[in-house]
Amino acid sequence: MNYKMDKGVLTSIDMKQPKYKVLYWLMFSILLAGGILICILPVVWIFLTGFKDANEIYDLSSGFFPKRIDLGKIATVWNAMKFYKYYVNTFVMAGGDILFTIIVGGVAGYVLSKVKPLGHRIIFTTLFTLTLMPGTCRTVPLYMMFSDFPYIHISMLETYWPMWIMAASDIFNIILFKNFFDGISTSLVEAAKIDGASDLKIFFQVMIPLALPIFWVVGLFTFNGAMGTFFWPYLLITSPEKRVLGVQIYNLKTSTFSIDYQLLGLLFAMLPQVIIFGLFQKRIMGGVNIGAVKG
Amino acid sequence: MKDNFKSNAKKSISGWLLILPSILCVYFMIVRPQVLGIAYSFAKMKGFRIIGFAGLDNYVRVVKDSLFPKLLFNTFSYTFWSIIIGYFVPILLAIVLNEMVHFRNGFRIMTYFPAALPGVAVMMLWYFLYYPDASGLFNMILTKLGFKSYIWLQDPKWVIPWIVLPMTWHGSGATALYYFAALQSVNRELYEAAMMDGAGFIRRIRVVAFPHIASISLLFLVKQIIGVFSILEQPLQMTDGGPNNASMSLGLQTYKYAFVQNKPQLAMALSVIMFLILCIATIFYFKMEKKLSDNM
Numbered sequence: 001m002n003y004k005m006d007k008g009v010l011t012s013i014d015m016k017q018p019k020y021k022v023l024y025w026l027m028f029s030i031l032l033a034g035g036i037l038i039c040i041l042p043v044v045w046i047f048l049t050g051f052k053d054a055n056e057i058y059d060l061s062s063g064f065f066p067k068r069i070d071l072g073k074i075a076t077v078w079n080a081m082k083f084y085k086y087y088v089n090t091f092v093m094a095g096g097d098i099l100f101t102i103i104v105g106g107v108a109g110y111v112l113s114k115v116k117p118l119g120h121r122i123i124f125t126t127l128f129t130l131t132l133m134p135g136t137c138r139t140v141p142l143y144m145m146f147s148d149f150p151y152i153h154i155s156m157l158e159t160y161w162p163m164w165i166m167a168a169s170d171i172f173n174i175i176l177f178k179n180f181f182d183g184i185s186t187s188l189v190e191a192a193k194i195d196g197a198s199d200l201k202i203f204f205q206v207m208i209p210l211a212l213p214i215f216w217v218v219g220l221f222t223f224n225g226a227m228g229t230f231f232w233p234y235l236l237i238t239s240p241e242k243r244v245l246g247v248q249i250y251n252l253k254t255s256t257f258s259i260d261y262q263l264l265g266l267l268f269a270m271l272p273q274v275i276i277f278g279l280f281q282k283r284i285m286g287g288v289n290i291g292a293v294k295g
Numbered sequence: 296m297k298d299n300f301k302s303n304a305k306k307s308i309s310g311w312l313l314i315l316p317s318i319l320c321v322y323f324m325i326v327r328p329q330v331l332g333i334a335y336s337f338a339k340m341k342g343f344r345i346i347g348f349a350g351l352d353n354y355v356r357v358v359k360d361s362l363f364p365k366l367l368f369n370t371f372s373y374t375f376w377s378i379i380i381g382y383f384v385p386i387l388l389a390i391v392l393n394e395m396v397h398f399r400n401g402f403r404i405m406t407y408f409p410a411a412l413p414g415v416a417v418m419m420l421w422y423f424l425y426y427p428d429a430s431g432l433f434n435m436i437l438t439k440l441g442f443k444s445y446i447w448l449q450d451p452k453w454v455i456p457w458i459v460l461p462m463t464w465h466g467s468g469a470t471a472l473y474y475f476a477a478l479q480s481v482n483r484e485l486y487e488a489a490m491m492d493g494a495g496f497i498r499r500i501r502v503v504a505f506p507h508i509a510s511i512s513l514l515f516l517v518k519q520i521i522g523v524f525s526i527l528e529q530p531l532q533m534t535d536g537g538p539n540n541a542s543m544s545l546g547l548q549t550y551k552y553a554f555v556q557n558k559p560q561l562a563m564a565l566s567v568i569m570f571l572i573l574c575i576a577t578i579f580y581f582k583m584e585k586k587l588s589d590n591m
Contacts, residue, residue: 108318230528
């Protein structure tokens with residue numbers, strides 16, 4: 001055992017004492033058992049129970065594991081619940097969210113950090129003050145606005161536009177971008193400017209490559225947020241053709257599908273995020289701290 | 296001089312043009328609805344159409360509603376339970392995670408895992424865990440252990456903590472990472488100094504680690520109170536406010552007023568009341584944050 005790299009309160013010197021050794025391994029076992037039982041088991045249970053048929057689920061004498069695992073059932077459920085459609089809808093919504101966040105929010109962060117037009121301080125202070133305001137009384141006016149948008153008088157109901165515009169107006173992301181860009185040296189921006197590049201060109205060709213980590217973090221969190229979005233799509237999109245995963249999962253509760261189908265369906269709703277987490281867990285878990293302002 | 300002015304003006308115009316889309320979005324999504332939400336709370340409305348001025352009528356109707364005291368009580372109950380169940384879990388988790396030498400990264404991934412799942416899916420997952428007959432996991436365990444099965448979300452006395460529990464399950468991993476990062480930034484010499492004085496594990500945590508995370512833990516507390524106070528989605532997804540309004544919150548009632556009972560003016564009056572309460576909490580939060588950062 002090598003405790004050279006002390007990280008916790010207990011040090012390698014402590015670990016020579018039997019009582020701390022016991023304490024350490026006690027914490028280790030509790031964390032391991034608790035982690036598996038509490039964090040992982042519920043999801044595994046959903047998966048396994050989904051493979052039971054309805055009779056087996058209601059049979060009190062049946063155990064934790066299903067009698068047999070028929071992988072074909074996954075395809076059956078996928079087709080029966082038309083998950084393909086909901087995946088496409090959700091990816092369209094999430095893709096738009098990411099584009100709007102990165103382009104509108106990212107450019108705003110860039111302007112506030114590097115272009116600094118007249119009045120940029122006032123703009124920033126105003127934006128920051130707005131983030132402090134509780135949002136409780138905006139729901140109804142927003143709904144009224146989406147059903148008849150002022151000046152242009154079009155209805156945004158049954159479209160993803162409201163979610164996209166809301167993504168673009170996420171001030172936390174603008175602040176996040178600005179703070180990250182502040183840490184990037186201006187010399188490259190200045191050099192590009194002397195070469196006659198426009199601000200927009202500098203943003204895409206200089207800023208994005210230099211500040212890639214923040215674009216990854218914001219992109220991943222926006223995607224994850226979109227996959228779990230419920231309230232606004234639930235309120236604004238009633239047509240089943242346009243429904244997204246989050247709303248469909250909620251609808252399962254009252255659907256006529258048998259419980260094993262509902263459980264496997266739930267798994268489909270979790271799958272994209274689990275895969276994203278598996279692929280990018282370092283960026284996501286590192287991003288939690290970059291996004292501390294977002295809480 | 297003239298050239299300088301010209302280039303400054305050019306810079307400003309290009310900057311304004313680029314930031315305009317985001318300012319428009321913020322105006323339409325945040326500023327305008329904020330102002331209208333307060334204004335409309337004084338309006339007489341028919342469906343979603345404004346037909347006149349109502350004065351304080353909407354407020355009187357909202358407060359005199361026989362459900363109002365219950366809503367207030369339930370909302371405080373959500374806040375109370377979310378602190379009891381959810382506040383200390385991430386702190387404890389971070390302290391234990393911080394000690395781990397073996398499987399350190401694995402533990403972090405495992406405890407963060409629930410936070411990586413979509414919010415709705417988490418609530419639905421727990422809805423199935425709570426299933427009132429023997430098919431739910433919790434009742435399966437209860438019956439296997441020889442107990443009678445329990446009605447979980449249909450128990451009006453305990454439904455609020457049962458809704459708070461999955462929220463804690465979902466949120467703790469991410470919050471623990473903040474505390475974990477804070478614990479990582481403790482100057483190790485402080486531990487060594489405490490050890491010289493013969494301080495054991497518990498004492499070192501109390502004297503060195505706790506003071507170090509005290510400020511962010513206070514901030515998280517107020518933040519959590521502000522967040523849970525406007526709780527809407529989770530009870531909507533789990534119970535729709537039932538059984539018999541036992542899990543109805545102020546936030547959920549604004550939704551019901553506007554989109555179920557078709558009385559948006561009442562929704563706005565109630566949400567303005569919530570807004571005022573939350574504003575006070577937010578001002579308190581910033582006073583505190585300022586005081587804490589001044590002391591640091």
